[in-house]
Amino acid sequence: MKRVIKTAFLLPAMLCLCGVSYGGGPVVNAADYGLREGADNTPAIRKALEVCRRTGASKLVIPCGTYDLYPDGAADKYCNIANNDDGMKRVVFLLDGLEDFEVDGDGSLFVCHDHMVPFEAEGCRNLRLSNFSVDWASPFYLQGQVVGVDEAANSFDMEILDECSWELQGRRLAWSNKRGATTDNWYFMAPPMQKDVVWYQDLYWNIWYDPETKAPAYCDELTTRVMGWNFALDRPAVVSDLGGGTVRLTDACDELPREGWILVSIGLRSPNRLSPAIHIAGCEGVEVENMTVHHAAGMALVAESSENIILRNYNVLLPEGSPRIVTATADATHFVGCKGDIVLEGCTFENMLDDGTNIHNVYAEVERPAGPNSLVMTLGHSQHQGFRFAFPGEQVALTEARTLRPYRTLTVDRVEAVNSHTFEVTFREEIGDGLRPGSVAENLTRQPDVVIRDCEVRRNRARGILISTSGKVLVENNRFLKCTYAGIMLSGDANYWFESGHVGDLTVRGNLFEDQGLVTGNAPVLCIIPEVGEGSDPSWFYHRNIVFEGNTVNSFSRVLVEARSAENITFRNNVVNPSAGYPLADPAAPAFIFDRCRNVDIGGNSYNWPAPATVHAGPGCSAITASGNAGIDDFRLD
């Protein structure tokens, strides 16, 4: 935290709470440019922002109200958005390049209509977003609740949320931005020529929620997933319209859902992250405070290639009183290639379809040398296109893709884009013949320090948080409740997600973890699984220096720690209780599972399940000790 407190932009930020503007320039009130409830406020905000630019304003004030935002009058911008879907976007708050600037919503709610990126900030310096909420008038997903189950007919009936514009296309359940708008697209195979048909989807990617817990249903994700094609029966699922907004799905899943369960489907998984709510790119100093995102088609907030991002009381929450069961259809927050400090304080993230946060950098694939000092590289993930991998002066490591082990550190002289997929990096050093086949490259400089404190991540699909940075990371006094997989995950891979970053100093303390692993039945609270291939040097470890202490874990999951290629893990003074709400996982299974780990210390913990916990250490492990615990069998491997 020290570095954050020293940054200059915090002082004016604090001052602004006392009514003084952020940067000293004039304050612009959007109401003076046509903002009013009940209208399309996109033109008014666009006009007010033009005035802000022209006058060098320090603050745009939105008087408290509920404001609709339509894409019609919004600016176009082609956006590469890391881990979301690129494209030509309509942007309402186009904040690019603004410095020492603040948007103060005064408690306003912005209601977006159809695809857009309401907040886009590229190349800003000292930007502050505060005191507003963002929602969409209708969700981009399909939601339906099971109102009847017929085991004999292998079918269930589902009442679809009135907000969703759906129709049947033969056996298929499709939905769109406009009720009845998709028929022509299907039957006559006509293109969506008209301006009112913008998107449509049918049942692909989906998940069940439990209305009692408002969390993902406790079930097997694969057998209960609704499919268009039933693999076991080798025939298509059939959807029929029962009238009154209710449909019957027959042969749609291997295991029928329970009555009351709520299905959420986003349709095709990609492209589907088309409208994240807030996109921050290439910024220095961004503060988001007292803000809530209720929905987004994609991530609620994504920051890339930026420095010093502080989120305080930034929340991702279901709209109050709404029957919706999902907020953002991807992560609540996501940070790619950032540096400096990332701070999340007092934030609550609920009911997302992906993680609470994921902080990582990107592995680029090394294609070939382009000169004695130069390498041609590409970005392997379709959602990393256009990502800025490195900047002059930064350290980049060449790394074996198979083992993920860095073997050479180089200093960037310059980076030239060939296109959004390919770029050429010229280093200050000659590479010589040292380039190994099957190499990737990782950026060693853009490794932020992170503080996540007093936050709550709950009822989301996927993980609590993912950390991949060699900076100092503190995860303290948070609550991670009812997610579908691990509480805290340390990953790293160069073959699919291409997410890089070796943890070097992580402390997880004083947190509550409760009932993670809802769709697997057994997920580690701490999961360290870099995709390090077999046959790597046993004396090298991908992640290091991880302290997990003083946490409380109330879980149905037997496995507490699963770790691969990590050294110096301390699991100390934690209390682990059996879940109160879900059946416990197989108690015969080990609670600690290590694969190629060194120097693990498990001590001072209280494990309060009926069956004591055990430790399993696979090949390549050494110096693993469990002793001085209650309810954990002693274990020692030298």
Place this chain on the structure above:
Amino acid sequence: MKRVIKTAFLLPAMLCLCGVSYGGGPVVNAADYGLREGADNTPAIRKALEVCRRTGASKLVIPCGTYDLYPDGAADKYCNIANNDDGMKRVVFLLDGLEDFEVDGDGSLFVCHDHMVPFEAEGCRNLRLSNFSVDWASPFYLQGQVVGVDEAANSFDMEILDECSWELQGRRLAWSNKRGATTDNWYFMAPPMQKDVVWYQDLYWNIWYDPETKAPAYCDELTTRVMGWNFALDRPAVVSDLGGGTVRLTDACDELPREGWILVSIGLRSPNRLSPAIHIAGCEGVEVENMTVHHAAGMALVAESSENIILRNYNVLLPEGSPRIVTATADATHFVGCKGDIVLEGCTFENMLDDGTNIHNVYAEVERPAGPNSLVMTLGHSQHQGFRFAFPGEQVALTEARTLRPYRTLTVDRVEAVNSHTFEVTFREEIGDGLRPGSVAENLTRQPDVVIRDCEVRRNRARGILISTSGKVLVENNRFLKCTYAGIMLSGDANYWFESGHVGDLTVRGNLFEDQGLVTGNAPVLCIIPEVGEGSDPSWFYHRNIVFEGNTVNSFSRVLVEARSAENITFRNNVVNPSAGYPLADPAAPAFIFDRCRNVDIGGNSYNWPAPATVHAGPGCSAITASGNAGIDDFRLD
């Protein structure tokens, strides 16, 4: 033609045939920058073009050869491409802004790989493309030939062209840019994260070809179309793999195909026009000569908002010796919002999935006034986004969308884009309260003169040519053979395609029309069907001054002329013979059908079908005469 001959850029173009460069600058040889057969030549061409720009070169020479072009090293450009699909494109020959410049291919063949726009020219002046061919290594469509038909099982077996990378996804037949690459997308619903999975499709939009004629099969388009869902049987079609590249389709169409027929499917109709071969935008003076396009995912050549475009011996042809049955998956040429002269001379267009040419402008929808002189307008067609509707000094007419009748002419002062869909036009005149509800606007200035001479359009889906311009149009000595609908179409609508342009001076003479209407069984050789709603002023006509004379028509189609809202039509000295190859349409039907037409003269024609031709004139017609013909009943309506 006079205006064309006077334009300055023709003289150097002719000189260049004698080895003198086009603009006086140096000549760059791409071989000096790494061009060589067997390699990816995109980087070499990019480098050579950089040198051309730097040195002010007048000509880029490609020594005769076959050159592969891959997208990997190509530049990115976000392209709005009229009547094709917009998006971030990889462009190889990125010619934007070049003046007095020529690309001379010396007879070379460029073989493109995967989606790209090989030739993109925006804002050029005096550009010449000559002496090369463009093809793709594998087609974007799926092609298969019927090798067996089982009436009892309502199925047919189809052998798929080896060039197509297909697989089964349950009952569905899918194809992709890489064999076997789509399984994960389907089964695990994973996004196409990896760089080698770029696109995939399944059986939507499709058409049958007849291998004997190499033309579209003579059949009913709707009943023979292959469907994923069988509407009549209310169940899905089923595709099964018979091995050896053969699949069986059951319940896939209402009427089974014949053995030998060839199916071509492009998958979803939109987005599917992603890779036109040549895109020209905002250029003045473009000459394309001795050039052939063999395939394109979209149009072979599309020019928009440009002036003076000459195509000589520009062809769209099947690759020699190839089993492929389709060239471009859309039009051979298409001109939107152009002015000056458009010339097509000695061109052959075959086996496209859309028209030989379509020359039109765009109706913009008037949304609301934005001031006494200003109107906010939008572009109603999804493939017109970003189109530049008008420029300062141009004449724009306000028009009733329902009747298509212009009611007020205004002069453009300036146009400001709100985004690619919406723009604000400020006129020199005040509009006052004269704006009628339900209005569109059309550009009266961008109405090119057109010469289409010595061309052949054959074996394509859709029409021969579409003409919508008030300029002088001459269609002379061409051959229009075996298309699926009308030979020459004059259209206009403000509700779906939004194509504008009143014909004012059209002469069609000395052409051969043969067997148009293959999938309808009866299509007019001259089809004039502007979508003028009922109740329009009967004294006003959308198209005017159409002379159709001295043509030969060998056709199975009974209807020769279908016309709506047109005046001054002369159908003179034409010879009409029955088709030699196809069954004749119902001879009892009228050959001339008029709806709200005035001043029609049918004289001096020889109609050589067994049954004489008759004229039908509906309500709102006047001054229609047929006399002095052989084989056409005399007709007179005053």
